[in-house]
Amino acid sequence: MxxxxxxxxxxxxxxxxxxxxxxxxxxxxxxxxxxxxxxxxxxxxxxxxxxSKSALVRACLEARDTRWRAQLAAYVDSRPGPPRERVLAVFDWLYSWFSEPGFRGCAFTNSFGEIGATDSSVADIARLHKDAFRAYVTGLVVSAGQPEDSAPAYVLLAEGAIVTAALSGTPEPAHQARRAAARLLADPAVT
Missing domain, CATH: 1.10.10 (Arc Repressor Mutant, subunit A)
Known part of the structure:
Protein backbone atom coordinates (compact mmCIF):
# COMPACT_ATOMS: atom_id res chain seq x y z
CA MET A 1 0.00 0.00 0.00
CA SER A 52 -3.00 15.81 20.73
CA LYS A 53 -6.18 14.30 22.06
CA SER A 54 -7.80 17.69 21.52
CA ALA A 55 -6.86 17.56 17.83
CA LEU A 56 -8.42 14.09 17.60
CA VAL A 57 -11.61 15.29 19.33
CA ARG A 58 -11.86 18.24 16.90
CA ALA A 59 -11.35 15.96 13.89
CA CYS A 60 -14.04 13.58 15.18
CA LEU A 61 -16.51 16.42 15.68
CA GLU A 62 -15.78 17.91 12.26
CA ALA A 63 -16.30 14.54 10.56
CA ARG A 64 -19.49 13.92 12.53
CA ASP A 65 -20.82 17.37 11.64
CA THR A 66 -20.31 16.77 7.93
CA ARG A 67 -21.89 13.32 8.06
CA TRP A 68 -24.81 14.29 10.35
CA ARG A 69 -25.84 17.32 8.30
CA ALA A 70 -25.51 15.40 5.01
CA GLN A 71 -27.70 12.56 6.31
CA LEU A 72 -30.35 14.98 7.54
CA ALA A 73 -30.39 16.92 4.27
CA ALA A 74 -30.53 13.74 2.17
CA TYR A 75 -33.49 12.48 4.18
CA VAL A 76 -35.36 15.78 3.99
CA ASP A 77 -34.60 16.14 0.27
CA SER A 78 -36.01 12.69 -0.39
CA ARG A 79 -39.40 13.58 1.07
CA PRO A 80 -42.14 14.28 -1.46
CA GLY A 81 -44.83 16.85 -0.94
CA PRO A 82 -45.08 20.53 -0.16
CA PRO A 83 -42.34 22.46 1.66
CA ARG A 84 -44.29 22.08 4.92
CA GLU A 85 -43.54 18.34 4.77
CA ARG A 86 -39.82 19.07 4.57
CA VAL A 87 -39.99 20.87 7.91
CA LEU A 88 -41.80 17.91 9.46
CA ALA A 89 -39.32 15.52 7.85
CA VAL A 90 -36.65 16.90 10.18
CA PHE A 91 -38.56 15.37 13.09
CA ASP A 92 -39.09 12.10 11.22
CA TRP A 93 -35.34 11.90 10.66
CA LEU A 94 -34.73 12.65 14.33
CA TYR A 95 -36.99 9.72 15.25
CA SER A 96 -34.91 7.46 13.04
CA TRP A 97 -31.67 8.75 14.58
CA PHE A 98 -33.02 8.40 18.13
CA SER A 99 -33.93 4.77 17.33
CA GLU A 100 -30.35 3.82 16.44
CA PRO A 101 -28.60 1.44 18.85
CA GLY A 102 -26.32 3.32 21.21
CA PHE A 103 -28.00 6.72 20.72
CA ARG A 104 -26.61 9.03 23.42
CA GLY A 105 -27.87 12.41 22.31
CA CYS A 106 -26.01 15.12 20.48
CA ALA A 107 -22.25 14.57 20.34
CA PHE A 108 -21.77 18.34 20.10
CA THR A 109 -23.83 19.11 23.19
CA ASN A 110 -22.13 16.24 25.03
CA SER A 111 -18.66 17.48 24.03
CA PHE A 112 -19.48 21.06 24.88
CA GLY A 113 -20.77 20.04 28.29
CA GLU A 114 -17.83 17.81 28.99
CA ILE A 115 -14.86 19.89 27.83
CA GLY A 116 -16.18 23.06 26.16
CA ALA A 117 -15.26 25.20 29.16
CA THR A 118 -11.61 24.10 28.98
CA ASP A 119 -11.19 23.66 25.23
CA SER A 120 -12.49 26.65 23.30
CA SER A 121 -11.91 24.91 19.97
CA VAL A 122 -14.42 22.21 20.94
CA ALA A 123 -16.87 24.89 22.06
CA ASP A 124 -16.39 26.66 18.72
CA ILE A 125 -17.08 23.48 16.72
CA ALA A 126 -20.19 22.76 18.79
CA ARG A 127 -21.45 26.31 18.19
CA LEU A 128 -20.75 26.08 14.45
CA HIS A 129 -22.70 22.82 14.27
CA LYS A 130 -25.67 24.32 16.11
CA ASP A 131 -25.51 27.48 13.96
CA ALA A 132 -25.53 25.37 10.78
CA PHE A 133 -28.50 23.34 12.02
CA ARG A 134 -30.35 26.54 12.94
CA ALA A 135 -29.67 28.01 9.50
CA TYR A 136 -30.82 24.81 7.79
CA VAL A 137 -34.09 24.66 9.73
CA THR A 138 -34.65 28.39 9.15
CA GLY A 139 -34.31 27.84 5.41
CA LEU A 140 -36.87 25.04 5.52
CA VAL A 141 -39.30 27.11 7.60
CA VAL A 142 -39.03 30.13 5.31
CA SER A 143 -39.45 27.99 2.18
CA ALA A 144 -42.62 26.60 3.79
CA GLY A 145 -43.99 30.15 3.80
CA GLN A 146 -43.51 30.74 7.51
CA PRO A 147 -42.06 33.92 8.98
CA GLU A 148 -38.32 33.74 9.57
CA ASP A 149 -38.76 34.82 13.17
CA SER A 150 -40.78 31.65 13.81
CA ALA A 151 -37.78 29.42 12.97
CA PRO A 152 -36.25 29.42 16.47
CA ALA A 153 -39.35 27.66 17.79
CA TYR A 154 -38.78 24.73 15.41
CA VAL A 155 -35.09 24.59 16.32
CA LEU A 156 -35.95 24.53 20.02
CA LEU A 157 -38.44 21.73 19.42
CA ALA A 158 -35.73 19.70 17.67
CA GLU A 159 -33.02 20.46 20.23
CA GLY A 160 -35.38 19.69 23.10
CA ALA A 161 -36.35 16.42 21.47
CA ILE A 162 -32.68 15.44 21.13
CA VAL A 163 -31.96 16.03 24.81
CA THR A 164 -35.21 14.43 25.98
CA ALA A 165 -34.72 11.34 23.81
CA ALA A 166 -31.19 10.87 25.14
CA LEU A 167 -32.30 11.17 28.75
CA SER A 168 -35.50 9.15 28.43
CA GLY A 169 -34.07 6.39 26.24
CA THR A 170 -37.01 6.51 23.84
CA PRO A 171 -37.37 8.05 20.36
CA GLU A 172 -40.90 9.27 21.17
CA PRO A 173 -39.84 12.91 21.81
CA ALA A 174 -39.32 13.22 18.04
CA HIS A 175 -43.00 12.41 17.45
CA GLN A 176 -44.06 14.81 20.20
CA ALA A 177 -41.94 17.59 18.72
CA ARG A 178 -43.28 16.79 15.23
CA ARG A 179 -46.87 17.21 16.43
CA ALA A 180 -45.97 20.57 18.01
CA ALA A 181 -44.20 21.64 14.80
CA ALA A 182 -47.28 20.70 12.77
CA ARG A 183 -49.39 22.93 15.02
CA LEU A 184 -46.92 25.78 14.55
CA LEU A 185 -47.03 25.33 10.79
CA ALA A 186 -50.82 25.53 10.91
CA ASP A 187 -50.74 28.68 13.03
CA PRO A 188 -47.36 30.49 13.04
CA ALA A 189 -48.92 33.29 15.13
CA VAL A 190 -48.49 30.93 18.08
CA THR A 191 -44.75 31.64 18.09
Whole structure:
Protein backbone atom coordinates (compact mmCIF):
# COMPACT_ATOMS: atom_id res chain seq x y z
CA MET A 1 0.00 0.00 0.00
CA UNK A 2 1.37 3.40 -0.91
CA UNK A 3 2.20 5.73 2.02
CA UNK A 4 -0.66 8.15 1.36
CA UNK A 5 -3.27 5.38 1.27
CA UNK A 6 -1.79 3.89 4.45
CA UNK A 7 -1.92 7.28 6.14
CA UNK A 8 -5.53 7.77 5.05
CA UNK A 9 -6.53 4.30 6.23
CA UNK A 10 -4.86 4.86 9.61
CA UNK A 11 -6.54 8.25 9.96
CA UNK A 12 -9.97 6.77 9.15
CA UNK A 13 -9.49 3.89 11.59
CA UNK A 14 -8.37 6.20 14.38
CA UNK A 15 -11.22 8.63 13.76
CA UNK A 16 -13.85 5.88 13.72
CA UNK A 17 -12.55 4.23 16.87
CA UNK A 18 -12.23 7.55 18.69
CA UNK A 19 -15.66 8.74 17.64
CA UNK A 20 -17.30 5.49 18.71
CA UNK A 21 -15.54 5.48 22.07
CA UNK A 22 -16.03 9.19 22.78
CA UNK A 23 -19.73 8.98 21.93
CA UNK A 24 -20.33 5.84 23.97
CA UNK A 25 -18.29 6.71 27.06
CA UNK A 26 -17.31 10.38 26.98
CA UNK A 27 -14.14 12.15 25.96
CA UNK A 28 -12.43 12.27 29.33
CA UNK A 29 -13.12 8.61 30.08
CA UNK A 30 -11.28 7.43 26.96
CA UNK A 31 -7.51 7.44 26.72
CA UNK A 32 -5.32 7.41 23.64
CA UNK A 33 -4.15 3.85 24.46
CA UNK A 34 -7.75 2.68 24.26
CA UNK A 35 -8.20 4.35 20.89
CA UNK A 36 -4.97 2.77 19.72
CA UNK A 37 -6.22 -0.66 20.75
CA UNK A 38 -9.64 -0.20 19.17
CA UNK A 39 -8.27 1.21 15.92
CA UNK A 40 -5.18 -0.92 15.50
CA UNK A 41 -3.20 2.24 14.77
CA UNK A 42 0.12 2.39 16.62
CA UNK A 43 0.33 5.21 19.16
CA UNK A 44 3.29 6.83 17.39
CA UNK A 45 1.30 6.90 14.13
CA UNK A 46 -1.76 8.20 15.97
CA UNK A 47 0.19 11.15 17.36
CA UNK A 48 1.71 11.81 13.94
CA UNK A 49 -1.85 12.09 12.58
CA UNK A 50 -3.32 13.91 15.60
CA UNK A 51 -0.71 15.74 17.69
CA SER A 52 -3.00 15.81 20.73
CA LYS A 53 -6.18 14.30 22.06
CA SER A 54 -7.80 17.69 21.52
CA ALA A 55 -6.86 17.56 17.83
CA LEU A 56 -8.42 14.09 17.60
CA VAL A 57 -11.61 15.29 19.33
CA ARG A 58 -11.86 18.24 16.90
CA ALA A 59 -11.35 15.96 13.89
CA CYS A 60 -14.04 13.58 15.18
CA LEU A 61 -16.51 16.42 15.68
CA GLU A 62 -15.78 17.91 12.26
CA ALA A 63 -16.30 14.54 10.56
CA ARG A 64 -19.49 13.92 12.53
CA ASP A 65 -20.82 17.37 11.64
CA THR A 66 -20.31 16.77 7.93
CA ARG A 67 -21.89 13.32 8.06
CA TRP A 68 -24.81 14.29 10.35
CA ARG A 69 -25.84 17.32 8.30
CA ALA A 70 -25.51 15.40 5.01
CA GLN A 71 -27.70 12.56 6.31
CA LEU A 72 -30.35 14.98 7.54
CA ALA A 73 -30.39 16.92 4.27
CA ALA A 74 -30.53 13.74 2.17
CA TYR A 75 -33.49 12.48 4.18
CA VAL A 76 -35.36 15.78 3.99
CA ASP A 77 -34.60 16.14 0.27
CA SER A 78 -36.01 12.69 -0.39
CA ARG A 79 -39.40 13.58 1.07
CA PRO A 80 -42.14 14.28 -1.46
CA GLY A 81 -44.83 16.85 -0.94
CA PRO A 82 -45.08 20.53 -0.16
CA PRO A 83 -42.34 22.46 1.66
CA ARG A 84 -44.29 22.08 4.92
CA GLU A 85 -43.54 18.34 4.77
CA ARG A 86 -39.82 19.07 4.57
CA VAL A 87 -39.99 20.87 7.91
CA LEU A 88 -41.80 17.91 9.46
CA ALA A 89 -39.32 15.52 7.85
CA VAL A 90 -36.65 16.90 10.18
CA PHE A 91 -38.56 15.37 13.09
CA ASP A 92 -39.09 12.10 11.22
CA TRP A 93 -35.34 11.90 10.66
CA LEU A 94 -34.73 12.65 14.33
CA TYR A 95 -36.99 9.72 15.25
CA SER A 96 -34.91 7.46 13.04
CA TRP A 97 -31.67 8.75 14.58
CA PHE A 98 -33.02 8.40 18.13
CA SER A 99 -33.93 4.77 17.33
CA GLU A 100 -30.35 3.82 16.44
CA PRO A 101 -28.60 1.44 18.85
CA GLY A 102 -26.32 3.32 21.21
CA PHE A 103 -28.00 6.72 20.72
CA ARG A 104 -26.61 9.03 23.42
CA GLY A 105 -27.87 12.41 22.31
CA CYS A 106 -26.01 15.12 20.48
CA ALA A 107 -22.25 14.57 20.34
CA PHE A 108 -21.77 18.34 20.10
CA THR A 109 -23.83 19.11 23.19
CA ASN A 110 -22.13 16.24 25.03
CA SER A 111 -18.66 17.48 24.03
CA PHE A 112 -19.48 21.06 24.88
CA GLY A 113 -20.77 20.04 28.29
CA GLU A 114 -17.83 17.81 28.99
CA ILE A 115 -14.86 19.89 27.83
CA GLY A 116 -16.18 23.06 26.16
CA ALA A 117 -15.26 25.20 29.16
CA THR A 118 -11.61 24.10 28.98
CA ASP A 119 -11.19 23.66 25.23
CA SER A 120 -12.49 26.65 23.30
CA SER A 121 -11.91 24.91 19.97
CA VAL A 122 -14.42 22.21 20.94
CA ALA A 123 -16.87 24.89 22.06
CA ASP A 124 -16.39 26.66 18.72
CA ILE A 125 -17.08 23.48 16.72
CA ALA A 126 -20.19 22.76 18.79
CA ARG A 127 -21.45 26.31 18.19
CA LEU A 128 -20.75 26.08 14.45
CA HIS A 129 -22.70 22.82 14.27
CA LYS A 130 -25.67 24.32 16.11
CA ASP A 131 -25.51 27.48 13.96
CA ALA A 132 -25.53 25.37 10.78
CA PHE A 133 -28.50 23.34 12.02
CA ARG A 134 -30.35 26.54 12.94
CA ALA A 135 -29.67 28.01 9.50
CA TYR A 136 -30.82 24.81 7.79
CA VAL A 137 -34.09 24.66 9.73
CA THR A 138 -34.65 28.39 9.15
CA GLY A 139 -34.31 27.84 5.41
CA LEU A 140 -36.87 25.04 5.52
CA VAL A 141 -39.30 27.11 7.60
CA VAL A 142 -39.03 30.13 5.31
CA SER A 143 -39.45 27.99 2.18
CA ALA A 144 -42.62 26.60 3.79
CA GLY A 145 -43.99 30.15 3.80
CA GLN A 146 -43.51 30.74 7.51
CA PRO A 147 -42.06 33.92 8.98
CA GLU A 148 -38.32 33.74 9.57
CA ASP A 149 -38.76 34.82 13.17
CA SER A 150 -40.78 31.65 13.81
CA ALA A 151 -37.78 29.42 12.97
CA PRO A 152 -36.25 29.42 16.47
CA ALA A 153 -39.35 27.66 17.79
CA TYR A 154 -38.78 24.73 15.41
CA VAL A 155 -35.09 24.59 16.32
CA LEU A 156 -35.95 24.53 20.02
CA LEU A 157 -38.44 21.73 19.42
CA ALA A 158 -35.73 19.70 17.67
CA GLU A 159 -33.02 20.46 20.23
CA GLY A 160 -35.38 19.69 23.10
CA ALA A 161 -36.35 16.42 21.47
CA ILE A 162 -32.68 15.44 21.13
CA VAL A 163 -31.96 16.03 24.81
CA THR A 164 -35.21 14.43 25.98
CA ALA A 165 -34.72 11.34 23.81
CA ALA A 166 -31.19 10.87 25.14
CA LEU A 167 -32.30 11.17 28.75
CA SER A 168 -35.50 9.15 28.43
CA GLY A 169 -34.07 6.39 26.24
CA THR A 170 -37.01 6.51 23.84
CA PRO A 171 -37.37 8.05 20.36
CA GLU A 172 -40.90 9.27 21.17
CA PRO A 173 -39.84 12.91 21.81
CA ALA A 174 -39.32 13.22 18.04
CA HIS A 175 -43.00 12.41 17.45
CA GLN A 176 -44.06 14.81 20.20
CA ALA A 177 -41.94 17.59 18.72
CA ARG A 178 -43.28 16.79 15.23
CA ARG A 179 -46.87 17.21 16.43
CA ALA A 180 -45.97 20.57 18.01
CA ALA A 181 -44.20 21.64 14.80
CA ALA A 182 -47.28 20.70 12.77
CA ARG A 183 -49.39 22.93 15.02
CA LEU A 184 -46.92 25.78 14.55
CA LEU A 185 -47.03 25.33 10.79
CA ALA A 186 -50.82 25.53 10.91
CA ASP A 187 -50.74 28.68 13.03
CA PRO A 188 -47.36 30.49 13.04
CA ALA A 189 -48.92 33.29 15.13
CA VAL A 190 -48.49 30.93 18.08
CA THR A 191 -44.75 31.64 18.09
Missing amino acids: DPERARSAARSAALQAAEDLFYARGIQAVGMDEIRSASGVPLKRMYALFP
